Amino acid sequence: MHIEIDEIAKSFGDTTALQPVSLAIPSGALVALLGPSGSGKTTLLRILGGLEYPTSGRVLFDGADSTGLSVQQRRAGFVFQSYALFRHMTVFENIAYGLKARPRKLRPPRAEIARRVAKLLDLIQLPGITDRYPTQLSGGQRQRVALARALAIEPRMLLLDEPFGALDAKVRKELRHGLREIHDATGLTTIFVTHDQDEAMELADLVVVMSMGRIEQVGRPQDIRERPATPFVREFITA
Amino acid sequence: MSETPSSHRPRFRSATEEPAPVRIGLIAFVVLVLAVLVLAPLGVIFSEAFAKGWAAAWKALQSKDLQSAIWLTLVVAAIAVPLNAVFGVAAAWLITKFDFRGKAVLITLIDLPFSVSPVVAGLCLVLMFGANTMVGGWLVAQGMPIVFAIPGIVMATMFVTFPFVARELIPVMIEQGRTEEEAALTLGASGWRTFLTVTLPNIRWALLYGVLLCNARAMGEFGAVAVVSGKIRGKTATMPLAIEMLYNEYLSVAAFSLAGLLTLLALVTLLLKSVLEIRYADQLAATRRH
Amino acid sequence: MRPFVRPSPMPGLSLSLGITLTMLSLVVLLPMAALLWQGASFGIGPMWDVIDRDRVWKALLLSFRVAFFAALFNLVFGVLLAWVLVRYDFPGRRLVDAAVDLPFALPTAVAGIALTALYAPNGLFGSWLKPYGIKIAYTEWGILIALIFVGLPFVTRTVQPVAEEIDREVEEASATLGASRFYTLCRVIAPMLAPAALTGFALALARAVGEYGSVIFIAGNIPMKTEIAPLLIVMQLEEFNYNGAAAIGIAMLAISFVLLLAINLLQIWSRRRIGHV
Incomplete structure (x- = not known):
């Protein structure tokens, strides 16, 4: 899905989280929102997911104004930094949650739900953990379950907030490739937030560098590396 | 846009x-x-x-029996609450500073009064210290009756308010850990000095909070005290018991005036409690628990 | 085998142990042992004869039945109240929050005469309800209201801290997965609050079962109808029938114990469901 951000701004009371920013994301791209904390990248992601309402500006999905679309209607697969898995549900119940939450008419039959959950567990390469609870999983497993849960609703886009933030260095490397593979397999427009330039450069097709609520530069990783547009970008990517 | x-x-x-x-x-x-x-x-x-005016309410409170009820309630609370505070501090110290077997059982036993009816609590004391029992009979012979006398009222009050201070202190002291006390000890402070200069300042607001709740309950206790006091007018009738007697005699103004006094006490307790919760929330781990 | 007390550099072990055990024994344990001793020397058969009378059974049943429904009301209302206090901002929130504790602070006898004055046929609420043929005071409904009053704070106060701790991201996750707010409340939030709510329920129930002061005024104490079990104990004591009083007291303790055990088991089960925190 093609995503267009048109002059989106957001302030919380007196503090401005986002200056008016505009950005076009082509369908099927894997995009990194890169910047230090407080740069507004998570706010932008949450606005795309429908978790935050912009103070001004519009969001267009495939050309249609979707600014006022509720979270439930957006069908954005969102992976939270803390993963936000439901602690009182098994892995199976977590992944099936979005399907079971649908109104009766749209809800797939039980067998179909089971089939889809099994397929997703294969995709994240964790078959056979259906009956475990989140607290019985490792950090990397939790991240992948959160990803599978987001994918279960057949999302129109995939949004990930610091997806590797809570993991140690070794697992982080492994899971980067995992995300790339899942992106390539599903073809979903995928946007992830990170403060780690290696992660952004290695993984993304398109990197959006942000600072102080502004977009500093948008470009392919090698463009950004070779031709930083502002002193901030130069400093940030060489740091 | x-x-x-x-x-x-x-x-x-x-x-x-x-x-x-x-x-x-x-x-x-x-x-x-x-x-x-x-x-x-x-x-x-x-x-x-105030159904018959302020003056009538004020006059009702002047009666000798009510004055002695008020006095008795204050005396009982003045004995029971400090004793329970000492117990609470000792129990919390024991439970949070030492590891020993049976700790969970001890905590359950301390909490026991919360799940025992006040009337059953009073009954237990009557069966232990009543004049017809072994212990009680001996004490009466020594001229120290417990049941139908002030000591019994104090003990009944202590029974029902027993866990309050300990319950408030234990979570706070668990949260604070032992390191500050250990530091004081390595610096050569004695046990008492450590307690008075390190522990006590850390738990003072929680202690006050527990004492406040304990006191409110102590002054208002009815069921347990009703059983052990014998309700001798002017002698062993506390304020809540006096309220019952007046109410049953259809002396409504007097009963409600006395009730109003206890209500004021409850409101002051709530006010102080709120102040503590707002100002020292961080030092009351159990702010929301009872 | 591990030592009884693990060696510790902390001072004051014997002092705090001494104070704790002495006071616990004197104030709580020995008197309770005296109750059991009285029961044991009276004998199980005779105790059963005391309890197995219509009037006693009715009183025990009444006490536990009404206490259960009062605790049930407090469970539902307490969770709602906790949620409102934690999540919604409205003028006077602090005042409402403080008012929740009034039943803790107000002496039970005071609550008893106040509720009676309100709900008696000539009282403020009683006179409103009278034309509709509704009687509250001196009926089971009166007892229910008194027990709801004394148990009001328990559930709210146990649920509040848990509700404050709920991670907003979990709720957001549920919404992004397409769940309606109502679905999220039922499937995600309710299970998280359940163990704390059960704790509060157990506390409210224990308190209501044993409650005396607030009930005897409003109950009317009509034999076989509105006589609660603690009142029967008081009546036995007034007749110096210590054996009878002990029998009913032990019966109450036994039933409470079984109830609380059941709730504890339910709680362990629900905590396990919440996942091995």
Whole structure:
């Protein structure tokens, strides 16, 4: 899905989280929102997911104004930094949650739900953990379950907030490739937030560098590396 | 481009909030129920007390029996509450500073009075110290009766308020850990000095909080005290017992005036409690627990 | 085998142990042992004869039945109240929050006469309800209201801290997966609050079962109808029938114990469901 951000701004009371920013994301791209904390990248992601309402500006999905679309209607697969898995549900119940939450008419039959959950567990390469609870999983497993849960609703886009933030260095490397593979397999427009330039450069097709609520530069990783547009970008990517 | 200047109310539904009508409806519902259940009884106490004017209420409180009831209640609380505070501090120290077998059992036993009916508590004391029992008989022979006398009232009061201070202190002291005391000890402080200069300042607000709750309950205890006091007018009738007697004699103004005094005490307790919760919330780990 | 007390550099072990055990024994344990001793020397058969009378059974049943329904009301209302206090901001929230504790602070006898004055046929609420043929005071409904009053704070106060701790991201996750707010409340939030709510329920129930002061005024104490079990104990004591009083007291303790055990088991089960925190 093609995503267009048109002059989106957001302030919380007196503090401005986002200056008016505009950005076009082509369908099927894997995009990194890169910047230090407080740069507004998570706010932008949450606005795309429908978790935050912009103070001004519009969001267009495939050309249609979707600014006022509720979270439930957006069908954005969102992976939270803390993963936000439901602690009182098994892995199976977590992944099936979005399907079971649908109104009766749209809800797939039980067998179909089971089939889809099994397929997703294969995709994240964790078959056979259906009956475990989140607290019985490792950090990397939790991240992948959160990803599978987001994918279960057949999302129109995939949004990930610091997806590797809570993991140690070794697992982080492994899971980067995992995300790339899942992106390539599903073809979903995928946007992830990170403060780690290696992660952004290695993984993304398109990197959006942000600072102080502004977009500093948008470009392919090698463009950004070779031709930083502002002193901030130069400093940030060489740091 | 649409401007919605810094309004916090998005046009679409927030993900973590109920829709506004539901919110307003729920708020109205709980406020209404609380008004009927809690506020109305509060109002009726004062309206009944002043049904025949301020003067009548004031005069009723001047009676000798009521004066002695007020005095007795104060005396009982003045003995029972400090004793329970000492117990609470000792028990909390024991439980949080040492590891020993049977700790869980000890905590359960300390909590026991919460799940025992006050009347059963009073009954236990009568069966232990009544004049016809072994222990009680001996004590009466020594001229120290417990049941139907002030010591029994004190013990009944202590029984029902027994866990309050300990319960408030234990979570706070667990949270604070042992390192500060250990530091003081390595610096050569004696045990008492460590307790007085390190532990006590850390737990003083929690201690005050527990004492406050303990005191409110102590001055208001009815069931347990009713059983052991014998309700001798002017001698072993505490304020709550005097209220019952006056009420049963249809002396409404006097009963409600006395009730009004206890209500004031309850309101002051709540006020102090709120002040503690607002100012020292961080030092009351158990702020929300009882 | 591990030592009884693990060696510790902390001072004051014998002092705090001494104070704790002495006071616990004197104030709580020995008197309770005296109750059991009285029961044991009276004998199980005779105790059963005391309890197995219509009047006693009715009183025990009444006490536990009404206490259960009062605790049930407090469970539902307490959770709602906690949620409103934690999540909604409205003018007077602090005042409402403080008012929740009034039943803790107000002496039970005071609450008893105040509720009676309100709900008696000539009282403020009683006179409103009278034309509709509704009688509250001196009926089971009166007892229910008194027990709701004394148990009001328990559930709210146990649920509040848990509700404050709920991670907003979990709710957001549920919403992004397409769940309606109502679905999220039922499937995600309710299970998280359940163990704390059960704790509060157990506390409210224990308190209501044993409650005496607030009930005897409003109950009317009509034999076989509105006589609660603690009142029967008081009546036995007034007749110096210590054996009878002990029998009913032990019966109450036994039933409470079984009830609380059941709730504890339910709680362990629900905590396990919440996942091995």
